[in-house]
Amino acid sequence: GAVVSQHPSWVICKSGTSVKIECRSLDFQATTMFWYRQFPKQSLMLMATSNEGSKATYEQGVEKDKFLINHASLTLSTLTVTSAHPEDSSFYICSARDSPPDTQYFGPGTRLTVL
């Protein structure tokens, strides 16, 4: 149980294009999902908290107009990187909160490379 999927697992795009990443909780409903990015050999950095049916809450320093988050259902959240640039290249990971017991389960991650 408690499986979270992400799609795509990797994507390569040209600078200036937009990329959408999907995060799904497969066997539970998640009122809250989280989006992280991770740089090589570093820990996870929280980007935003996504609550179903409401606007996402972004961490300080994260551009909300660049990283658009939609949490339209209890099993799906999407992250759209708009006008991507090479500095946006990173490993993006989502998690979904299963409640109870308030545990975050993580997806397998999406490797984004912007050329």
Place this chain on the structure above:
Amino acid sequence: EDQVTQSPEALRLQEGESSSLNCSYTVSGLRGLFWYRQDPGKGPEFLFTLYSAGEEKEKERLKATLTKKESFLHITAPKPEDSATYLCAVQGGGSNYKLTFGKGTLLTVNP
């Protein structure tokens, strides 16, 4: 502000050589302390949640313990497949369920 410090940053063990990883934390109203395992290029895999001082949980060769200031992840007779980065995270009372992660401990178990 919640803080998590993990030590050591890296640990090399021989197969069968038991050891412990440390996670020191400061948090306003601990809601839970979490241990995850992360393999290269993958998302973290949930291991344990600890809620209060004195609590212990076990899974195969892993045992997690919790005090008011730190948590330990004990690895008994590790195998090469236990090699991974182990992440510790805390969830504070006023955090809206956000996790604050430590930088992790990279464990390598040599055969």
